[in-house]
Amino acid sequence: MPKPRKPRKAYRPRRISLDPVEEAVAGAGKMPAHQRVAFVRLLQQAVDGLRDGSGGAAAWCQLADGLNVAEQLALAGICSDRLGEVLAAQEALSALHERQLHQHTYTLRASELAALREGVLFAQIQLEFVSQTEFIAARDKVVRKVQAALAGNASPKTIVCLGPLGTAKPKHSQQHSH
Numbered sequence: 001m002p003k004p005r006k007p008r009k010a011y012r013p014r015r016i017s018l019d020p021v022e023e024a025v026a027g028a029g030k031m032p033a034h035q036r037v038a039f040v041r042l043l044q045q046a047v048d049g050l051r052d053g054s055g056g057a058a059a060w061c062q063l064a065d066g067l068n069v070a071e072q073l074a075l076a077g078i079c080s081d082r083l084g085e086v087l088a089a090q091e092a093l094s095a096l097h098e099r100q101l102h103q104h105t106y107t108l109r110a111s112e113l114a115a116l117r118e119g120v121l122f123a124q125i126q127l128e129f130v131s132q133t134e135f136i137a138a139r140d141k142v143v144r145k146v147q148a149a150l151a152g153n154a155s156p157k158t159i160v161c162l163g164p165l166g167t168a169k170p171k172h173s174q175q176h177s178h
Contacts (some may be wrong), residue, residue, distance in 0.1 A: 031135055036127040043068065044122045050096070050108050050116070055089065060106065063116065064093055070123040072138035079126045089119025 030036075046062040049055020067089050074083040092112035096113050100106055108116070127135070147153065 001106055016074050018139065020170075022141050028130060030111075031127060031130065031132050036124075039066070040120065040124045043123060047113070047116045047120055050106055050114055055108070056106055057100075060093065060096065060100075063089075063120075066123055067093065068142040068145070069138050070119065071134075072141050073126050073130055073134065074135060076138060078134060079122065082122050085115075085118045085122040088115040089122075092116050 006175040031039075042062055046055055046059035046066070049059035051065070065085055071083070071086045071090065074080045074086055092108075092115040095112060096106060096108060131137075
């Protein structure tokens, strides 16, 4: 008796670039200044919101997304010698998450605030050196990781934040940035 065949996936044609050279040149360029400034401003506002008590979960999520992108960029070799600052900021966010779960407060300790500020400063420095394509690849990798974790494919120690990146769909081969 023959084995049953798996149904084939539906054919979905890939996007075709009308000018691949222009697309490659645009992707190799740095992010526009206004996009870099907007990204860093969001992170700084999130740190300020947590510092003064007005940020809460939304600020935590914004920082988690931003620091996850910074971590992916560092792992890809962009300012990789400063990965420790990002990891320290992520540990501060993790401690803050634990405190919120048990004490229902988003109160930062001085050392955590300093670590978050260092992490945001590092992310700002990274953006000066990253190309649009590298940033998009890092952002898309974070989106896929968060979505996989939300689907239950993460270790029990993983903290999943349904932030702005967690709800986005990866944008493969598109020149949109955060």
